[in-house]
Amino acid sequence: MTIKVHGGVFSTATLRVRVCLNEKSLDYEFIPVDLRSGHHKQDPFLSLNPFGQIPAFQDGDLNLFESRAITRYIAHSYTGEGVPLVSSDAKKAAVEDVWAEVEAQRYEPPAAKLTWELGIKPILGMATDDDVVKAQEAELAKVLDVYEARLAQSKYLGGDAFSLADLHHLPTLKYLMASPVKAVFEACPRVAAWAADIMARPSWQKVLADC
């Protein structure tokens, strides 16, 4: 087993890498990082990720960090394994990549703040800031309106096939669909159906079972 994922069971970025590996049916070793002791802010972890954040990823002698760069590497390097997560057609792949950027640049900022307020703070015994939730729900709703129109054109965000553009959403969906933000998704019927569809994938169910 040469693939190693150093991360945390609650970390959305770690979950993103794990579900990608499952889609590719790749075995890997999960190495929990002791965040409470701050091991990710010290050597030797800093040699894996100089920003001191999880996850870090190793495939043989290759060290990577940043979850979306890791998933792109996996998708492009293991094309013969599991589910194709990137189209073999360059133009279709470019459109998938546009929607993956939309996730990173437009969906993630409100989704991450809502995940922190409603998913992680309760685990840590911290109080949710309702004003932040209200403002970020409004931001998220604007993004989901665009998704609703997009999903009238194609089954998945990137096109007719499930791709990284969809997969990257799964970790924050885990927290948001178990919170009051679910109502924001349910206001967009195509988005709600898409979320239910991708969350039912065996790759994601296996991540949940493994955590």
Added chain:
Amino acid sequence: MTIKVHGGVFSTATLRVRVCLNEKSLDYEFIPVDLRSGHHKQDPFLSLNPFGQIPAFQDGDLNLFESRAITRYIAHSYTGEGVPLVSSDAKKAAVEDVWAEVEAQRYEPPAAKLTWELGIKPILGMATDDDVVKAQEAELAKVLDVYEARLAQSKYLGGDAFSLADLHHLPTLKYLMASPVKAVFEACPRVAAWAADIMARPSWQKVLADC
């Protein structure tokens, strides 16, 4: 001429696409979008970018948006033209992509806020918020400390060759190096030298001459 870039001369995301096309020695038609009249928030522009933001990109019948997805498409689709912006070695390309993600996820948030406060607001006759500048300079400094260590290991952020990981920084560098934030860069000598090096590239000088 089949490549079209719809954008604005002050827009960092538009500049990112233009410098990439110049590196590839690709001709393109620049189509200014009338932002003051809000043309980007209306049809037909919304059919090119449903978020109503610039740039939008057309290559024949292919429509793309999100500047970093556009540059990846250009780099991967025009491998035989101009400067290689992505390594042909899969592992080296993955490391370049990690540092491109670092730009998007860690450098861009403070750099974009500083660009707005110090580069764009003055153009629009708006007052700079000094508290925002101070806070974002501190955030940027943390990122540049990591860059300084990285550039002790390799000439460019992604490795020994200039790549998209470097190129994506150029538009915000344009504004920040002409502002007091330049001192934050100059506190990191390798970063300052790297910035001067990439800003001297003919591809970038041509963008500046064309704007």
